[in-house]
Amino acid sequence: MSILSSNYRFKFNTSIEQIGQTVWDDLAMGCSPFCQYTFLHALETSGSVGGQSGWQPYHLVIYQNSQPVGILPLYKKTHSYGEYVFDFAWANTYRHYGVNYYPKLVAAIPFTPVTGARLMLNKEVDKQQLLPILCQEISNQLEVSGMSSMHWLFVEQNLSQLLHTHGQIQRKAVQFEWFNHQYTSFEDYLTFFNSRKRKNVKKERLKITNQGVKVVRLHGDSLTEELMGFFYHCYQQTYLKRSGHNGYLTEAFFKQIFKDLHKNLMLVIALKDQQPIASALFVFDKNQLCGRYWGALEEIQNLHFECCYYQGIEFCIEQDIAHFNPGTQGEHKILRGFEPIYCYSNHSLREQAFQEAVERFIQQENTHITEYKNNAEKLLPFRQTDE
Structure with a gap:
């Protein structure tokens, strides 16, 4: 019309x-x-x-x-x-x-x-x-x-x-976003925290290591169909637990954006005993990183914070990205430096x-x-x- x-x-x-x-x-x-x-x-x-x-x-x-x-x-x-x-x-x-x-x-x-x-x-x-x-x-x-x-x-x-x-x-x-004030590293970022809050973040990240979990970031040409398939399995499991359905987005959607937008995708994978157990998918350009989807096959203390927040912050510092939108809602983001x-x-x-x-x-x-x-x-x- x-x-x-x-x-x-x-x-x-x-x-x-x-x-x-x-x-x-x-x-x-x-x-x-x-x-x-x-x-x-x-x-x-x-x-x-x-x-x-x-x-x-x-x-x-x-x-x-x-x-x-x-x-x-x-x-x-x-x-x-x-x-x-x-x-x-x-x-x-x-x-x-x-x-x-x-x-x-x-x-x-x-x-x-x-x-x-x-x-x-x-x-x-x-x-x-x-x-x-x-x-x-x-x-x-x-x-x-x-x-x-x-x-x-x-x-x-x-x-x-x-x-x-x-x-x-x-x-x-109100949402919560992280802003990159030209930090040189995650350690540099933490120097701007007060002492107690800085210790809390370090303890959270150390617990991941102590539970035998390794977390890696992959983006662009380092992504594979197999890893994207694992991510989609995690995505489905999260929605099944929370809402009783497989999620709003279909497997075909993720396959298509992997094909057409892989240079704008960053995937975080958590591994335990060399086996993937959780993942988070981000979309980014030169200005902004957006945390969009997450899922885990095993309950690990603090793993959500590590995969969805700390890895994103490190990626922004590494790639000189100005700000990071980790998703809507969630007051727990405040103590990790995400500003309202x-x-x-x-x-x-x-x-x-x-x-x-x-x-x-x-x-x-x-x-x-x-x-x-x-x-x-x-x-x-x-x-x-x-x-």
């Missing part, structure tokens, strides 16, 4: 293949691996989205003078799983009043709670001019399609603030009464979010500068 609006034309697409890799990657140039065609295409062709997954691709391409000048990855959702911006209470309220919350529309990277580009534009496009037209176009689309609402998830702060000025309610949450930061989403609900109710809810929630972030900052392990 395409609609002319001002000098822009908008077209919604039900698969990424309708857009094509050349157009997509030209507009996503410089964005994270998660925003690239190969990652999103792997999600679709592997069955991780589409079909009965509850994620139906609905990607928006923006044209100007018949040329594609912008892309917004969009999905029609029939549930709220795999988003990590929680609106289950909103859905319950809709149900209470006998109104359908689903389907809804989300601008997001499925199963990926990482802040990044959502609206990817040609550098010549005036974002300030485009946004009110785009918001109106999306509002029209909600109306004609019967979707309840539009949700922009893990949006960069500047875009979130612009969206807020155009009626898209801004919501804040705000992440942003924006929301617009078609029914005005629900829009006003959500806005009141978020205003109240923001007070608690601010207090939570302030309290978390007080728990960071770094020593005072005058110590």
Whole structure:
């Protein structure tokens, strides 16, 4: 479907293949691996989205003078799983009043709670001019399609603030990220901890060695299909224990990103008696490392911290990567030097009464979010500068 609006034309697409890799990657140039065609295409062709997954691709391409000048990855959702911006209470309220919350529309990277580009534009496009037209176009689309609402998830702060000025309610949450202040080694990093917290980290890492576990990092051409297969087995086991299913992402997805994105993958493998027992998979580029998936076949004290946090920190120092997003939630990250930061989403609900109710809810929630972030900052392990 395409609609002319001002000098822009908008077209919604039900698969990424309708857009094509050349157009997509030209507009996503410089964005994270998660925003690239190969990652999103792997999600679709592997069955991780589409079909009965509850994620139906609905990607928006923006044209100007018949040329594609912008892309917004969009999905029609029939549930709220795999988003990590929680609106289950909103859905319950809709149900209470006998109104359908689903389907809804989300601008997001499925199963990926990482802040990044959502609206990817040609550098010549005036974002300030485009946004009110785009918001109106999306509002029209909600109306004609019967979707309840539009949700922009893990949006960069500047875009979130612009969206807020155009009626898209801004919501804040807290994640924990590690920042590389030009550390020369993990030992150098620990010198910035206070004495007690530094000793705790060293004890945690020593316990791994004392339990006979060796941990290695592999990336790029050192990865193999066999190791990726072992990782997927670990991934499945984690979801089976936690949720009773095999995980949102299919084996075909991991095989595809191993083929197409192996230069952006880093795999941590834990071995005991020379046999692999756990693994963690990371995605990275020159700016950021993201810890995404983890699993273990044997319970080993502190092994999660080692594989998912300390190995990632060492890799960032080694590769001169600026920051490390280890995944969403988890106050235990604070004591290991992951700092609380705000992440942003924006929301617009078609029914005005629900829009006003959500806005009141978020205003109240923001007070608690601010207090939570302030309290978390007080728990960071770094020593005072005058110590």
